[in-house]
Amino acid sequence: MPSLKLSNLFRRNADRRSLKERASDLRASIGALNRPATPQFAPGSAEAKAAWRDACHQHSIRALPLHDCPELDHPTGGAWTTRELMRAMETGEITVTEFARLQPIASLRELRFAEIAHELRIGELFALAHADEYPAKAEADPVLAAIAASENAEAAMTAFAASTEGRRLTDAERSQEDVIERDQRATRAAAWATVPTTAEGRAALARYVASQAELTFGPDWQAKVRQEFCGDPFLALLAAVEAATRDGA
Template structure:
Protein backbone atom coordinates (compact mmCIF):
# COMPACT_ATOMS: atom_id res chain seq x y z
CA UNK A 1 0.00 0.00 0.00
CA UNK A 2 2.83 2.41 0.86
CA UNK A 3 4.37 1.78 -2.55
CA UNK A 4 1.08 2.63 -4.25
CA UNK A 5 0.53 -0.91 -5.52
CA UNK A 6 -2.86 -1.19 -3.83
CA UNK A 7 -5.37 1.33 -2.60
CA UNK A 8 -6.56 1.78 0.98
CA UNK A 9 -9.88 0.19 0.00
CA UNK A 10 -8.11 -2.86 -1.44
CA UNK A 11 -5.96 -3.10 1.68
CA UNK A 12 -9.02 -2.89 3.93
CA UNK A 13 -10.67 -5.65 1.90
CA UNK A 14 -7.61 -7.94 1.84
CA UNK A 15 -6.27 -7.37 5.36
CA UNK A 16 -8.85 -9.58 7.16
CA UNK A 17 -8.06 -12.45 4.78
CA UNK A 18 -4.34 -12.02 5.34
CA UNK A 19 -4.85 -11.87 9.08
CA UNK A 20 -7.02 -15.01 9.01
CA UNK A 21 -4.37 -16.77 6.90
CA UNK A 22 -1.63 -15.88 9.39
CA UNK A 23 -3.79 -17.08 12.27
CA UNK A 24 -4.53 -20.38 10.53
CA UNK A 25 -0.84 -20.92 9.77
CA UNK A 26 -0.04 -20.34 13.44
CA UNK A 27 -2.81 -22.78 14.43
CA UNK A 28 -1.46 -25.43 12.08
CA UNK A 29 2.07 -24.97 13.39
CA UNK A 30 0.74 -25.34 16.91
CA UNK A 31 -1.41 -28.35 16.06
CA UNK A 32 1.47 -30.26 14.48
CA UNK A 33 3.58 -30.28 17.65
CA UNK A 34 2.85 -33.94 18.20
CA UNK A 35 6.50 -34.67 19.03
CA UNK A 36 6.43 -32.37 22.03
CA UNK A 37 3.13 -33.81 23.20
CA UNK A 38 4.42 -37.37 22.73
CA UNK A 39 7.47 -36.46 24.81
CA UNK A 40 5.22 -35.08 27.54
CA UNK A 41 3.05 -38.18 27.50
CA UNK A 42 6.18 -40.33 27.97
CA UNK A 43 8.15 -37.95 30.17
CA UNK A 44 9.03 -40.67 32.68
CA UNK A 45 10.95 -42.51 29.96
CA UNK A 46 13.31 -39.59 29.32
CA UNK A 47 16.50 -39.21 31.33
CA UNK A 48 16.19 -35.95 33.22
CA UNK A 49 17.68 -34.74 36.42
CA UNK A 50 15.60 -35.45 39.49
CA UNK A 51 13.93 -32.58 41.28
CA UNK A 52 16.38 -33.06 44.14
CA UNK A 53 19.33 -32.79 41.73
CA UNK A 54 17.87 -29.64 40.20
CA UNK A 55 17.35 -28.10 43.62
CA UNK A 56 20.85 -29.05 44.69
CA UNK A 57 22.30 -27.38 41.61
CA UNK A 58 20.03 -24.33 42.10
CA UNK A 59 19.44 -24.20 38.36
CA UNK A 60 15.85 -23.23 37.45
CA UNK A 61 14.08 -25.26 34.81
CA UNK A 62 14.75 -23.52 31.46
CA UNK A 63 11.15 -23.96 30.33
CA UNK A 64 9.91 -21.75 33.19
CA UNK A 65 11.86 -18.72 31.96
CA UNK A 66 10.77 -19.39 28.37
CA UNK A 67 7.12 -19.58 29.45
CA UNK A 68 7.42 -16.35 31.45
CA UNK A 69 8.88 -14.57 28.41
CA UNK A 70 6.09 -15.88 26.15
CA UNK A 71 3.36 -14.90 28.58
CA UNK A 72 4.92 -11.43 28.77
CA UNK A 73 4.80 -11.17 24.97
CA UNK A 74 1.15 -12.29 24.97
CA UNK A 75 0.34 -9.67 27.63
CA UNK A 76 2.12 -7.00 25.56
CA UNK A 77 -0.14 -7.83 22.59
CA UNK A 78 -3.26 -7.75 24.78
CA UNK A 79 -2.23 -4.35 26.15
CA UNK A 80 -1.44 -3.02 22.67
CA UNK A 81 -4.73 -4.30 21.23
CA UNK A 82 -6.65 -2.55 24.00
CA UNK A 83 -5.15 0.79 22.96
CA UNK A 84 -6.09 0.48 19.28
CA UNK A 85 -9.42 -1.35 19.36
CA UNK A 86 -12.07 0.10 17.11
CA UNK A 87 -9.89 2.29 14.94
CA UNK A 88 -7.45 2.10 12.05
CA UNK A 89 -3.81 1.70 12.99
CA UNK A 90 -1.24 4.29 12.04
CA UNK A 91 1.85 3.18 10.15
CA UNK A 92 3.85 3.43 13.38
CA UNK A 93 1.28 1.30 15.19
CA UNK A 94 1.41 -1.33 12.44
CA UNK A 95 5.17 -1.48 12.85
CA UNK A 96 4.76 -1.79 16.61
CA UNK A 97 2.14 -4.52 16.17
CA UNK A 98 4.43 -6.41 13.78
CA UNK A 99 7.27 -6.26 16.32
CA UNK A 100 5.01 -7.54 19.10
CA UNK A 101 3.75 -10.37 16.85
CA UNK A 102 7.33 -11.29 15.98
CA UNK A 103 8.16 -11.40 19.70
CA UNK A 104 5.10 -13.59 20.30
CA UNK A 105 6.21 -16.07 17.62
CA UNK A 106 9.81 -16.11 18.83
CA UNK A 107 8.93 -16.61 22.48
CA UNK A 108 6.41 -19.35 21.65
CA UNK A 109 9.06 -21.12 19.59
CA UNK A 110 11.49 -20.84 22.51
CA UNK A 111 8.96 -22.52 24.82
CA UNK A 112 8.37 -25.37 22.39
CA UNK A 113 12.13 -25.81 21.97
CA UNK A 114 12.85 -25.80 25.73
CA UNK A 115 13.26 -29.18 27.39
CA UNK A 116 11.86 -29.29 30.93
CA UNK A 117 14.28 -30.66 33.49
CA UNK A 118 11.90 -30.95 36.46
CA UNK A 119 8.41 -32.20 37.17
CA UNK A 120 7.46 -28.56 37.78
CA UNK A 121 8.74 -27.64 34.32
CA UNK A 122 6.89 -30.51 32.64
CA UNK A 123 3.66 -29.52 34.40
CA UNK A 124 4.19 -25.87 33.47
CA UNK A 125 4.71 -26.84 29.82
CA UNK A 126 1.43 -28.76 29.75
CA UNK A 127 -0.37 -25.80 31.34
CA UNK A 128 1.29 -23.50 28.80
CA UNK A 129 -0.01 -25.70 25.96
CA UNK A 130 -3.49 -25.33 27.45
CA UNK A 131 -2.94 -21.55 27.71
CA UNK A 132 -2.01 -21.42 24.01
CA UNK A 133 -5.01 -23.60 23.12
CA UNK A 134 -7.29 -21.13 24.89
CA UNK A 135 -5.67 -18.20 23.07
CA UNK A 136 -6.12 -19.98 19.76
CA UNK A 137 -9.56 -21.51 20.18
CA UNK A 138 -11.16 -19.31 22.87
CA UNK A 139 -12.86 -20.16 26.12
CA UNK A 140 -14.39 -23.33 24.65
CA UNK A 141 -10.95 -24.65 23.66
CA UNK A 142 -11.38 -28.07 25.31
CA UNK A 143 -14.27 -28.94 22.97
CA UNK A 144 -12.25 -27.77 19.96
CA UNK A 145 -9.17 -29.70 21.17
CA UNK A 146 -11.21 -32.92 21.20
CA UNK A 147 -11.73 -32.44 17.46
CA UNK A 148 -8.05 -31.91 16.70
CA UNK A 149 -5.45 -34.60 16.02
CA UNK A 150 -3.31 -33.78 19.06
CA UNK A 151 -6.15 -32.68 21.32
CA UNK A 152 -6.39 -36.01 23.12
CA UNK A 153 -2.71 -35.82 24.07
CA UNK A 154 -3.08 -32.32 25.44
CA UNK A 155 -6.27 -33.04 27.37
CA UNK A 156 -4.84 -36.27 28.83
CA UNK A 157 -1.60 -34.54 29.83
CA UNK A 158 -3.47 -31.65 31.38
CA UNK A 159 -5.74 -34.02 33.33
CA UNK A 160 -2.65 -35.84 34.65
CA UNK A 161 -1.02 -32.57 35.71
CA UNK A 162 -4.20 -31.38 37.38
CA UNK A 163 -4.63 -34.72 39.21
CA UNK A 164 -1.02 -34.63 40.40
CA UNK A 165 -1.46 -31.04 41.62
CA UNK A 166 -4.63 -32.02 43.50
CA UNK A 167 -2.82 -34.98 45.11
CA UNK A 168 0.04 -32.77 46.25
CA UNK A 169 -2.45 -30.36 47.84
CA UNK A 170 -4.25 -33.15 49.71
Protein backbone atom coordinates in the same frame (compact mmCIF):
# COMPACT_ATOMS: atom_id res chain seq x y z
CA MET B 1 44.28 -35.51 85.32
CA PRO B 2 42.97 -32.85 87.76
CA SER B 3 39.26 -32.17 87.51
CA LEU B 4 37.94 -28.99 85.93
CA LYS B 5 36.92 -26.51 88.62
CA LEU B 6 34.11 -24.75 86.80
CA SER B 7 32.89 -23.17 90.02
CA ASN B 8 35.94 -20.88 90.01
CA LEU B 9 34.74 -19.38 86.75
CA PHE B 10 31.68 -17.89 88.44
CA ARG B 11 33.61 -15.66 90.85
CA ARG B 12 33.09 -11.96 90.24
CA ASN B 13 36.11 -9.89 89.38
CA ALA B 14 36.52 -6.63 91.27
CA ASP B 15 37.37 -4.74 88.11
CA ARG B 16 34.59 -6.32 86.06
CA ARG B 17 33.78 -4.22 82.98
CA SER B 18 30.51 -2.34 82.80
CA LEU B 19 27.51 -3.60 80.86
CA LYS B 20 27.92 -0.74 78.37
CA GLU B 21 31.55 -1.69 77.71
CA ARG B 22 30.67 -5.35 77.22
CA ALA B 23 27.83 -4.43 74.86
CA SER B 24 30.27 -2.39 72.80
CA ASP B 25 32.66 -5.36 72.62
CA LEU B 26 29.80 -7.62 71.54
CA ARG B 27 28.83 -5.28 68.70
CA ALA B 28 32.44 -5.17 67.56
CA SER B 29 32.78 -8.95 67.64
CA ILE B 30 29.56 -9.43 65.66
CA GLY B 31 30.77 -6.93 63.08
CA ALA B 32 34.00 -8.86 62.78
CA LEU B 33 32.05 -11.94 61.70
CA ASN B 34 31.47 -10.25 58.36
CA ARG B 35 35.23 -9.90 57.84
CA PRO B 36 36.63 -13.44 58.09
CA ALA B 37 40.35 -13.42 58.81
CA THR B 38 40.78 -17.09 58.00
CA PRO B 39 40.74 -18.54 54.48
CA GLN B 40 37.72 -20.44 53.20
CA PHE B 41 38.64 -23.62 51.40
CA ALA B 42 37.01 -24.86 48.21
CA PRO B 43 34.16 -27.28 49.00
CA GLY B 44 35.33 -30.89 48.85
CA SER B 45 38.97 -29.93 48.30
CA ALA B 46 41.93 -31.74 49.81
CA GLU B 47 42.75 -28.57 51.75
CA ALA B 48 39.27 -28.50 53.29
CA LYS B 49 39.50 -32.16 54.33
CA ALA B 50 42.95 -31.65 55.85
CA ALA B 51 41.74 -28.58 57.75
CA TRP B 52 38.75 -30.56 59.04
CA ARG B 53 40.98 -33.38 60.32
CA ASP B 54 43.27 -30.90 62.05
CA ALA B 55 40.30 -29.10 63.63
CA CYS B 56 38.98 -32.40 65.00
CA HIS B 57 42.39 -33.19 66.50
CA GLN B 58 42.64 -29.77 68.11
CA HIS B 59 39.08 -30.04 69.40
CA SER B 60 39.89 -33.34 71.12
CA ILE B 61 42.90 -31.79 72.85
CA ARG B 62 41.19 -28.58 73.95
CA ALA B 63 37.94 -30.20 75.07
CA LEU B 64 39.58 -33.03 77.02
CA PRO B 65 39.58 -31.19 80.40
CA LEU B 66 35.84 -30.55 80.07
CA HIS B 67 35.15 -34.28 80.21
CA ASP B 68 36.59 -34.53 83.74
CA CYS B 69 33.89 -32.70 85.70
CA PRO B 70 32.92 -34.59 88.89
CA GLU B 71 30.40 -31.87 89.83
CA LEU B 72 28.22 -33.11 86.97
CA ASP B 73 28.65 -36.87 87.35
CA HIS B 74 25.45 -38.57 86.21
CA PRO B 75 24.20 -41.59 88.24
CA THR B 76 24.20 -43.78 85.12
CA GLY B 77 27.52 -42.48 83.81
CA GLY B 78 28.59 -39.48 81.81
CA ALA B 79 27.81 -35.91 82.78
CA TRP B 80 24.57 -34.04 83.31
CA THR B 81 23.53 -31.72 80.49
CA THR B 82 21.23 -28.74 80.87
CA ARG B 83 18.50 -30.58 78.96
CA GLU B 84 18.82 -33.70 81.13
CA LEU B 85 18.75 -31.59 84.28
CA MET B 86 15.54 -29.87 83.20
CA ARG B 87 13.91 -33.20 82.39
CA ALA B 88 15.06 -34.66 85.72
CA MET B 89 13.62 -31.73 87.65
CA GLU B 90 10.31 -32.02 85.80
CA THR B 91 10.03 -35.73 86.62
CA GLY B 92 11.13 -35.33 90.24
CA GLU B 93 14.41 -37.17 89.79
CA ILE B 94 16.24 -34.17 91.25
CA THR B 95 15.02 -31.33 93.42
CA VAL B 96 14.76 -27.68 92.41
CA THR B 97 17.66 -26.95 94.72
CA GLU B 98 19.83 -29.55 93.01
CA PHE B 99 18.85 -28.16 89.62
CA ALA B 100 19.71 -24.60 90.66
CA ARG B 101 23.14 -25.77 91.83
CA LEU B 102 24.02 -27.91 88.81
CA GLN B 103 22.42 -26.01 85.92
CA PRO B 104 24.92 -23.09 85.88
CA ILE B 105 27.84 -25.52 85.89
CA ALA B 106 26.37 -27.60 83.05
CA SER B 107 25.48 -24.48 81.10
CA LEU B 108 29.01 -23.10 81.40
CA ARG B 109 30.49 -26.45 80.39
CA GLU B 110 28.33 -26.51 77.25
CA LEU B 111 29.28 -22.92 76.53
CA ARG B 112 32.97 -23.85 76.65
CA PHE B 113 32.36 -26.73 74.22
CA ALA B 114 30.55 -24.32 71.88
CA GLU B 115 33.33 -21.74 72.13
CA ILE B 116 35.97 -24.31 71.22
CA ALA B 117 33.91 -25.52 68.26
CA HIS B 118 33.41 -21.92 67.11
CA GLU B 119 37.06 -20.98 67.41
CA LEU B 120 38.11 -24.06 65.45
CA ARG B 121 35.40 -23.49 62.78
CA ILE B 122 34.10 -27.03 63.32
CA GLY B 123 30.73 -26.54 61.62
CA GLU B 124 32.14 -24.62 58.66
CA LEU B 125 35.00 -27.04 58.02
CA PHE B 126 32.74 -30.08 58.34
CA ALA B 127 30.47 -28.74 55.59
CA LEU B 128 33.39 -27.86 53.32
CA ALA B 129 35.16 -31.20 53.86
CA HIS B 130 32.00 -33.26 53.25
CA ALA B 131 30.55 -31.12 50.47
CA ASP B 132 30.38 -34.07 48.06
CA GLU B 133 27.93 -35.84 50.37
CA TYR B 134 25.24 -33.17 49.97
CA PRO B 135 23.15 -32.35 46.90
CA ALA B 136 24.02 -29.21 45.01
CA LYS B 137 21.44 -26.44 44.91
CA ALA B 138 19.10 -27.16 41.94
CA GLU B 139 19.24 -24.58 39.16
CA ALA B 140 16.01 -22.93 38.02
CA ASP B 141 14.13 -24.92 35.40
CA PRO B 142 14.89 -23.27 32.01
CA VAL B 143 11.29 -23.67 30.86
CA LEU B 144 10.17 -21.18 33.52
CA ALA B 145 12.10 -18.33 31.91
CA ALA B 146 10.95 -19.37 28.44
CA ILE B 147 7.30 -19.37 29.51
CA ALA B 148 7.70 -16.01 31.26
CA ALA B 149 9.12 -14.46 28.09
CA SER B 150 6.22 -15.81 26.04
CA GLU B 151 3.63 -14.59 28.52
CA ASN B 152 5.23 -11.13 28.49
CA ALA B 153 4.92 -11.05 24.70
CA GLU B 154 1.26 -12.12 24.91
CA ALA B 155 0.60 -9.40 27.47
CA ALA B 156 2.26 -6.84 25.22
CA MET B 157 -0.02 -7.80 22.35
CA THR B 158 -3.11 -7.67 24.57
CA ALA B 159 -2.17 -4.17 25.76
CA PHE B 160 -1.45 -3.02 22.21
CA ALA B 161 -4.77 -4.35 20.91
CA ALA B 162 -6.65 -2.62 23.72
CA SER B 163 -4.94 0.69 22.98
CA THR B 164 -5.89 0.61 19.28
CA GLU B 165 -9.32 -0.99 19.47
CA GLY B 166 -12.02 0.55 17.27
CA ARG B 167 -9.80 2.57 14.93
CA ARG B 168 -7.44 2.19 12.01
CA LEU B 169 -3.76 1.74 12.77
CA THR B 170 -1.20 4.28 11.72
CA ASP B 171 1.85 3.17 9.76
CA ALA B 172 3.95 3.42 12.90
CA GLU B 173 1.43 1.32 14.82
CA ARG B 174 1.41 -1.33 12.09
CA SER B 175 5.17 -1.56 12.34
CA GLN B 176 4.88 -1.84 16.11
CA GLU B 177 2.29 -4.59 15.73
CA ASP B 178 4.60 -6.52 13.43
CA VAL B 179 7.38 -6.37 15.99
CA ILE B 180 5.10 -7.63 18.76
CA GLU B 181 3.79 -10.47 16.57
CA ARG B 182 7.32 -11.57 15.72
CA ASP B 183 8.16 -11.56 19.42
CA GLN B 184 5.05 -13.63 20.10
CA ARG B 185 6.02 -16.27 17.56
CA ALA B 186 9.64 -16.40 18.66
CA THR B 187 8.92 -16.71 22.37
CA ARG B 188 6.23 -19.34 21.77
CA ALA B 189 8.65 -21.39 19.70
CA ALA B 190 11.29 -21.07 22.41
CA ALA B 191 8.84 -22.27 25.08
CA TRP B 192 7.81 -25.29 22.97
CA ALA B 193 11.45 -26.16 22.34
CA THR B 194 12.50 -26.03 26.01
CA VAL B 195 12.32 -29.33 27.90
CA PRO B 196 11.38 -29.03 31.61
CA THR B 197 13.89 -30.41 34.09
CA THR B 198 11.79 -30.30 37.29
CA ALA B 199 8.28 -31.08 38.49
CA GLU B 200 7.73 -27.34 38.87
CA GLY B 201 8.70 -26.83 35.24
CA ARG B 202 6.41 -29.61 34.01
CA ALA B 203 3.50 -28.12 35.94
CA ALA B 204 4.21 -24.69 34.48
CA LEU B 205 4.39 -26.11 30.95
CA ALA B 206 1.04 -27.86 31.42
CA ARG B 207 -0.55 -24.57 32.46
CA TYR B 208 1.12 -22.83 29.54
CA VAL B 209 -0.28 -25.40 27.10
CA ALA B 210 -3.78 -24.79 28.46
CA SER B 211 -3.39 -21.01 28.25
CA GLN B 212 -2.14 -21.18 24.65
CA ALA B 213 -5.05 -23.44 23.71
CA GLU B 214 -7.46 -20.92 25.23
CA LEU B 215 -5.82 -18.08 23.30
CA THR B 216 -6.30 -20.04 20.08
CA PHE B 217 -9.76 -21.56 20.57
CA GLY B 218 -11.37 -19.39 23.27
CA PRO B 219 -12.86 -20.28 26.68
CA ASP B 220 -14.43 -23.51 25.34
CA TRP B 221 -11.08 -24.67 24.01
CA GLN B 222 -11.37 -28.22 25.33
CA ALA B 223 -14.52 -28.91 23.30
CA LYS B 224 -12.95 -27.45 20.18
CA VAL B 225 -9.67 -29.33 20.67
CA ARG B 226 -11.63 -32.60 20.69
CA GLN B 227 -12.80 -31.81 17.17
CA GLU B 228 -9.22 -31.61 15.95
CA PHE B 229 -7.05 -34.55 14.92
CA CYS B 230 -5.45 -36.13 17.99
CA GLY B 231 -7.52 -33.86 20.22
CA ASP B 232 -8.49 -36.57 22.69
CA PRO B 233 -4.91 -37.94 23.06
CA PHE B 234 -3.69 -34.38 23.54
CA LEU B 235 -6.18 -33.74 26.36
CA ALA B 236 -5.40 -37.10 27.94
CA LEU B 237 -1.67 -36.36 27.91
CA LEU B 238 -2.24 -32.90 29.38
CA ALA B 239 -4.38 -34.36 32.18
CA ALA B 240 -1.71 -36.97 32.92
CA VAL B 241 1.01 -34.32 33.18
CA GLU B 242 -1.12 -32.21 35.48
CA ALA B 243 -1.84 -35.20 37.73
CA ALA B 244 1.80 -36.23 37.87
CA THR B 245 2.98 -32.75 38.81
CA ARG B 246 0.38 -32.53 41.56
CA ASP B 247 1.82 -35.75 43.01
CA GLY B 248 5.37 -34.38 42.78
CA ALA B 249 6.51 -36.88 40.14
